[in-house]
Amino acid sequence: MEVPSDSVVSKRPRPATLACAVLALLGSSAFAQTTNSTAEASNEGAIELEEFGVVGVRASLIGAQEIKRNAYQVVDSIVAEDIGKLPDNTVADALQRMPGIQVGRGNGEVGTVLIRGLPNLGTTLNGNEIFTGTSRGVALQDIPAELIAGVDVYKSSSPEQTEGGIAGLIDIRLRRPLDFTKPVLAVGARGIYGENADKTGYIGSLLLSDRWTTDQGEIGALYSGSYQQRYFVDQTAFNFLFEPVGVPAGLVPGQTELQLPFTQGSLIIPGDRSRVAHNISLQWRPNEQWEFYTDFLNTGYRNKNQVHFLIGFPRFGAFTSATVNEGTNIPTTTTSVNNFHLTSTQAFQNRTDGYQAVAGAKWKRDALRITTEALYNWNSVKNNVVIVDTQFAPPTPGTFTFTYNDGGMANLRISDADVTDGAHYRLWGLFDNRDYSTSEQKAWKTDVEYLMPDGFLSRLEGGVRWTTRSARFRGSSRNDIAPVGGRGNVPTSGIAGFGSVNPDGPLGNYQTPHWFGADPDFLYSNAPQVRALFGLGAAAPDFNPTLGFTDDEDTLAGYIKADYRTTLGDKPLDGFFGFRVVRTEQTLQGYRADETPIDGTTSQTDLLPVLNARLKLNENLQVRFSAGRTITRPNFNDLNPATTLNAPTTTGGAAGTGSGGNPDLDTVKSDNYDLSLEYYFAESSYASATVFDREIEGYVQSFAATETIGGVDYIVVRPRNSGKGRLKGFELTYQHFPDFGSGFLQGFGWQTNYTYIEGTTDAPDTAPGAPTGARVRKPYAQVSKHNFNIIAIYERDRFSARLAYNYRGEFTDTFDGPNAPGSPLRVIVAKPTKTLDFSASYKLNEKLTVALDLTNILDSKYQDYFFDADLYPRDTRAYDRTISLGLRYRY
Secondary structure, X not given: OOOOOOOOOOOOOOOXXXXXXXXXXXXXXXXXXXXXXXXXXXXXXXXXXXXXXXXXHHHHHHHHHHHHHHOOXXXXXXXXXXXXXXXXXXXXXXXXXXXXXXXXXXXXEEEEEEEXXXXXXXXXXXXXXXXXXXXXXXXXXXXXXXXXXXXXXXXXXXXXXXXXXXXXEEEEEEOOHHHOOOOEEEEEEEEEEEOOOOEEEEEEEEEEEEEEEEOOEEEEEEEEEEEXXXXXXXXXXXXXXXXXXXXXXXXXXXXXXXXXXXXXXXXXXXXXXXXXXXXXXXXXXXXXXXXXXXXXXXXXXXXXXEEEEEEEEHHHOEEEEEEEOOOOOOEEEEEEEOOEEEEEEEEEEEEEEEEEEEEEEEEEEOOEEEEEEEEEEEEEEEEEEEEEEEEEOOOOOOEEEEEEOOOOOXXXXXXXXXXXXXXXXXXXXEEEEEEEEEEEEEEEEEEEEEEOOOOOEEEEEEEEEEEEEEEEEEEOOOOOEOOOOOOOOOEHHHOOOOEEEOOOOOOOOOOOOOOEEEOHHHHHHOHHHHHHHOOOOOOOOOOOHHHOEEEEEEEEEEEEEEEEEEEEOOEEEEEEEEEEEEEEEEEEEEEXXXXXXXXXXXEEEEEEEEEEEEEEOOOOEEEEEEEEEEEXXXXXXXXXXXXXXXXXXXXXXXXXXEEEOOXXXXXXXXEEEEEEEEEEEEOOEEEEEEEEEEEEEOOEEEEEEEXXXXXXXXXXXEEEEOOEEEEEEEEEEEEEOOOOOOOOOOOEEEEEEEEEEEEEEEEEOOOOOOOOOOEEEEEOOOOOOEEEEEEEEEEEOOEEEEEEEEEEOOEEEEOOOOOOOOOHHHOEEEOOEEEEEEEEEEEOOOOEEEEEEEEOOOOOEEEXXXXXXXXXXXXXXXXXXXEEEEEEEEO
């Protein structure tokens, strides 16, 4: 059993009402000189801090603060404390400390990153687009933190930046050799112990950089690399779906049926994950006018993990007792005998390989500067899984007792039967699948900049960018194959080496902690033998052509941007305005649910105006305003027209179920407004308040609807465009290092930030009987209304330490969970999550630093529920705690 988861039309841009508003605002404005790009400014700032000997946590905060203060856009940044040291283990980990950022966890690390509750963000590396597989953005955890110089999160747009994220843009900055004034050797090594896995992984990193002055000019070369091996164990206790089930009269006074979970059980997920990365950067400045450079990044991800799955069906037994929540027919405990249950072992092997190569040149003379770059991206993702389900068939049927622990964790105890004894198990079903996706991109861009030292305009900038990208996906569909001899008839005890008992999980009070199932190493190493048990050939499954798709996308974009500086009264006012125009042409090939082929081209043109303004009220106090239009194109995998269908079952009532993509998705458009007040009252201390408003049209969320396919009704979940929506809120940030004199508190400081978000959209009304095209107002999925961070920092002499607390409030995970159509229980809501992490370092000398990091100190857990937390608990997920000890050497 697999783990539950949740025609071509032309498109027109909306009227450019925002462009008119921008032009009207500019009627009373003048123009100003601006700084270099944020990335360039941040690199220069980092070098300056090194030259003056300011290092450590406080130095990184000073660098990040200067980026925020000097940028015209709304931006928050992270600057590495030292070479090979971001303030957290991964880029994704570090981002969760920023205002407006929410994250999701799984498989021993932070995975999902949201900006102001939305996943629709662009990702760039040194300003160039980067992605993973057929997605629009890169898996941030795949870029090792040891390679990073800094990360900038842009919450407002600029015309020269790549379009593609209504939520914002994350730019990851790697180092270049001419950033350094002298040769550099930096080596890092650390061990990471996972408490649940009870294993120690390791991370190693190396950076070599040098520069030479020759007769041909300045030449620089840099290599940085990282390798990491990590182990983790997660665990989930779950309820899956609630349905009415008849019970004997008198079991519960006044009740003849109870609302019971369809299945109850647990998943234990151990994993063995490695990542490798190589970065090469070359620079050549033959004279003051020219610079040539090339950057290359290779990343590799390997993940070998399993799911040990206990699947209980208490509804199929004979009930002997039950208690219910007062006034309801929803149980708090049930006991039943003669039950049916399965175990499932799921052996996954995942592999990702990414390559990015950039070659560029810069030329300048007097006030004119020209930059041109060629880009090549290649990324592939391969997934393989072999799943074997086994049925427990004991001579003496066991007893199921289902309860909830304090806090609402589902707990299943199986007594009167040894569920760890392989002699009691029979083969039940096989899932044997693989998929392969690739994405290739070629791009070229040229930017022209003209500096105007006096008068109204300070800088004019324009450019063009051409890209072509081809995304391809292929997948198999070998699901729930019965064994030779029939389900439940083939004893596993007759298969040499077949089974084992699952490892321990982190939910120590789960009452059935161990069970027998297929051994994952057996599944990895003996796939041909496993297939033979189910009447299949030795080869891996063929790809199903009706599940695959190919999507070719070409874009041509141009932009114009002007910087200005003037005064408002006697206050300096500066900023920029401009627009970006992008033409997108997309050719999609695939198959709809009825296997009708699709092969068509769509095209659209988008005008994206933007205005940024900064008013300096005094030397330390400034107001910032931003207005702009952004777009997010649908993810390539969301456009896949293929649909997976399941026949009608009791779970779905009279209809079958299904899931798939949607080739008819439109581009999401958003008009964005930000207003902030920022007060910089010391070198590493500031306070800011930002109000934001997003007017979004066509936001993509997954919704279920009834579809008739081949004459059969199915409840199909697929991504669909919403109508008009609005997302708004505010962010508060306060960072302070008080002057405590020479006492013990000298060097103590803190960071705090709080984000409030709310929003709703006109979502498709997919309730039974709703008219076609009807809309209903719903909140945005994944948006937490309340989020905050409290970070205490202490840095003195050679010692620095940081204690970081993160809170993410409740949010709706999905509107279309597995319960029956029309049921309010289809809505799945996640409870608040809280994490506490600690890091400390001590400089043994000028070259050697020892560091300690602790994550998930509170042993925090994720919990969610169907509609009502008190009555319908769903998942409780426990994640690993880690301890890391390492050394960093720099020469």
